[in-house]
Amino acid sequence: MNFLSFDLSMEQEFEIQKVKQEVQGMSREQALELLLEVSKTLMIKDNLIRDLMKRARI
Template identity: 50%
Template sequence: MINNEAFNLSLEQKFQLQCLQQEYQELDREQTVNYLLETMQQIMVRDNLIRDLMKNSLLP
């Protein structure tokens, strides 16, 4: 069972998010779109890795 706390950000993560927000406040539209696309690609790769690890761990 998944703990609801797993969906909350830690204090450190909140701080990192705030730092990123300040850093990216200065980006223009093109830079923002590029950053978003790079981030989405990294998330997709991470999801694929997790899926693969889970699939392999379930095999006998």
């Protein structure tokens, strides 16, 4: 696996298609709630990575 590649793996592409199908059946409010939850999760992930990088420098 090339760790310098930012392309999605085949598994990730499959997961995107699954999410796309699920979202099509949601109301606008449900989709907005999902978007906010995913955004929050990505922010937490960013914070975790930042913290791990700081600790690795010590």
